[in-house]
Amino acid sequence: xxxxxxxxxxxxxxxxxxxxxxxxxxxxxxxxxxxxxxxxxxxxxxxxxxxxxxxxxxxxxxxxxxxxxxxxxxxxxxxxxxxxxxxxxxxxxxxxxxxxxxxxxxxxxxxxxxxxxxxxxxxxxxxxxxxxxxxxxxxxxxxxxxxxxxxxxxxxxxxxxxxxxxxxxxxxxxxxxxxxxxxxxxxxxxxxxxxxxxx
Amino acid sequence: xxxxxxxxxxxxxxxxxxxxxxxxxxxxxxxxxxxxxxxxxxxxxxxxxxxxxxxxxxxxxxxxxxxxxxxxxxxxxxxxxxxxxxxxxxxxxxxxxxxxxxxxxxxxxxxxxxxxxxxxxxxxxxxxxxxxxxxxxxxxxxxxxxxxxxxxxxxxxxxxxxxxxxxxxxxxxxxxxxxxxxxxxxxxxxxxxxxxxxxxxxxxxxxxxxxxxxxxxxxxxxxxxxxxxxxxxxxxxxxxxxxx
Numbered sequence: 001x002x003x004x005x006x007x008x009x010x011x012x013x014x015x016x017x018x019x020x021x022x023x024x025x026x027x028x029x030x031x032x033x034x035x036x037x038x039x040x041x042x043x044x045x046x047x048x049x050x051x052x053x054x055x056x057x058x059x060x061x062x063x064x065x066x067x068x069x070x071x072x073x074x075x076x077x078x079x080x081x082x083x084x085x086x087x088x089x090x091x092x093x094x095x096x097x098x099x100x101x102x103x104x105x106x107x108x109x110x111x112x113x114x115x116x117x118x119x120x121x122x123x124x125x126x127x128x129x130x131x132x133x134x135x136x137x138x139x140x141x142x143x144x145x146x147x148x149x150x151x152x153x154x155x156x157x158x159x160x161x162x163x164x165x166x167x168x169x170x171x172x173x174x175x176x177x178x179x180x181x182x183x184x185x186x187x188x189x190x191x192x193x194x195x196x197x198x199x
Numbered sequence: 200x201x202x203x204x205x206x207x208x209x210x211x212x213x214x215x216x217x218x219x220x221x222x223x224x225x226x227x228x229x230x231x232x233x234x235x236x237x238x239x240x241x242x243x244x245x246x247x248x249x250x251x252x253x254x255x256x257x258x259x260x261x262x263x264x265x266x267x268x269x270x271x272x273x274x275x276x277x278x279x280x281x282x283x284x285x286x287x288x289x290x291x292x293x294x295x296x297x298x299x300x301x302x303x304x305x306x307x308x309x310x311x312x313x314x315x316x317x318x319x320x321x322x323x324x325x326x327x328x329x330x331x332x333x334x335x336x337x338x339x340x341x342x343x344x345x346x347x348x349x350x351x352x353x354x355x356x357x358x359x360x361x362x363x364x365x366x367x368x369x370x371x372x373x374x375x376x377x378x379x380x381x382x383x384x385x386x387x388x389x390x391x392x393x394x395x396x397x398x399x400x401x402x403x404x405x406x407x408x409x410x411x412x413x414x415x416x417x418x419x420x421x422x423x424x425x426x427x428x429x430x431x432x433x434x435x436x437x438x439x440x441x442x443x
Contacts (some may be wrong), residue, residue, distance in 0.1 A: 021369040099281050102249045103346055104271020104300045113294065194326040196286050 006148040007138045008068060008176070014073020015134040019127065021074060029082075030089040030115075036137075042079045051140055059145040069141040076137045077130035079176025083125025087139030121195065124188040139173060165181050201364060202382045203229045203248070205352045208257035210243050216257065219241050221257075223401055223410065225350065232393040237405030241386045242278075244408075245352050248384070249275040261350065274346035276353045280326035288338050289314075289323040295346035298351045309371070317375060322423045333364045334412040337371070340378035344381060353385045357392065373421045392434045395427060402442055404420055412442055 025043070029036040045195025051072060058068035105113070113189050150169055157165040190196075203225040210217050218240035225231050233241050246252035248259050250270035258267045266272045274295070281372060289307050296306035314320045317337050323398045327335055343351050357365050357372075373396065376383070387393050393400050400414040416435060418426060426432055 018358055084319075093281070095277050095279060096283065098251055099275065100275055100294075100298065102251055102270050102275040103295045103298045105239055111296075114283070118282070120285070192285065194328070 003153040007150040010069040010138040011134040014070045018077030022078035024080045026085035047119040055144045072141045075135045075139040080126040080129040083120040088122030202258045219407040232397040232400045240408030260364045273350040274343045276343040280335045292342045
C-alpha cells in the first residue's frame with residue numbers, strides 16, 4: 001500500500017527531525033537562562049497556531065511534495081519532547097549535582113551522568129505524545145494537498161462516498177499510532193532497565 | 200600529624216554570618232565528629248571544606264596545601280545516599296573514578312576489589328532500589344572512599360537508618376575504618392553516635408555557629424559493644440548534654 005508507506009515515511013522523518021530539534025532546544029534552553037526566557041514564549045506561540053491553518057500555507061510555500069508535510073510534523077512533534085526534557089533537566093536533585101561537583105566533575109559530566117539519565121522518563125513521555133502527533137500531523141497535511149498518503153486516499157474515498165473505506169483508513173491510522181506507541185514503550189523498557197524492574 | 204586544617208572560616212549569607220571564625224583540624228587516621236543541633240551550620244562548613252562554597256574569610260588546607268574553594272580534593276558524602284537510580288551498584292560506586300577520567304571497564308575492575316571488604320559482594324549488578332537502607336549506605340560509603348582515600352566528609356551518614364540497623368552499621372563502620380584508616384570528619388546530631396565513633400568531638404552551637412568545645416574521647420579502638428552502657432560513656436554524654 002503505497003499510501004501507507006508515504007504517510008509513515010513522512011511521520012518518521014518528521015518525528016526524527018522533531019526529536020533531534022526538541023532535544024537541542026531543551027539542552028540550549030537549559031544551559032543558557034537567556035535562551036530559556038526568550039525562546040520559551042515563542043515556542044508556546046508555535047503551539048497555539050492551529051495545524052490545519054498553517055498546513056495549506058506550507059503547501060503554498062513548499063509545494064505538494066514531502067517537504068511541507070515533514071515541516072508540519074516537526075512543528076508539532078518537537079514541542080512535547082522539548083518541554084518534557086526541559087522539565088526533566090530542571091527537576092534534577094541539586095544535591096546529586098553537588099555530589100558530582102564535589103568529585104570535581106565538569107558541566108558535561110554533570111549532564112551525562114545526572115541530567116540526561118534522570119530526564120529519560122520525561123523524554124519518553126514526550127516521545128509517546130509526539131509519535132501519535134506525527135501520524136495525525138502527516139494525515140492532516142496530506143488532506144490539504146499531495147499525491148500520495150493516507151490523507152490523500154481519505155479525501156479521495158470521501159469524495160466518492162465510499163465511507164466504508166474511510167472507516168477502514170481511520171482504524172488503520174489508529175492501529176499504526178497504537179503500534180508505534182507500544183514501540184516507544186518497548187524502547188523505553190530496553191533503555192531504562194532499572195525502571196522496568198521496579199514495576 | 201595534621202591532615203586537614205580549616206582556619207578561621209566565616210561564611211555569611213545575605214549580610215548575616217552563618218558560621219563565624221571556625222577552626223578545626225583533622226589528624227591522619229582520625230575520626231572527628233561535628234556535633235550540634237540542626238541549622239547550626241555544620242553542612243555549610245562541610246560545603247566550604249569540600250570546596251563547593253567559598254568562605255568569606257578563612258582557608259582550608261590539605262597536607263599544608265591550600266584547597267579553599269577547590270572541589271575534588273576531599274570526598275564528600277551527603278545526607279542522602281544519592282545512589283543514582285539508573286546505574287547499577289558497581290557503576291554508582293565507580294563513578295568518582297570515571298569522573299576522574301578512568302575508563303569505565305577499568306573503573307569497574309578497581310572497584311570490584313573493594314566489594315568484599317565493604318560487605319557488598321553479590322550486589323554489583325543490582326540497582327539501588329533493590330538494596331536495603333544499610334546496604335545502600337555501605338555502597339555510598341565505598342563510593343566516598345574511592346573518591347578520595349585521604350579525607351572523607353560524612354554528613355549524617357547513618358541518620359536515615361532505624362536504630363537497630365544503625366548499631367550494626369556503627370560496628371561495621373568501625374571495623375572497616377580500622378582497616379582502611381580513612382581520616383574522617385563526620386556530622387551528626389546523635390550524641391551517642393558521636394561518642395561511639397569518634398576520637399574527638401567538636402561541639403557547634405550558637406547563632407552564628409561557633410565551635411563551643413572540643414572533647415577528646417580517650418577510649419581504645421575498636422570499641423566493644425559494652426562501651427555504650429559503660430560509666431565512662433555516660434560521663435561523656437552527661438558532659439555533652441550540659442554544654443548543649
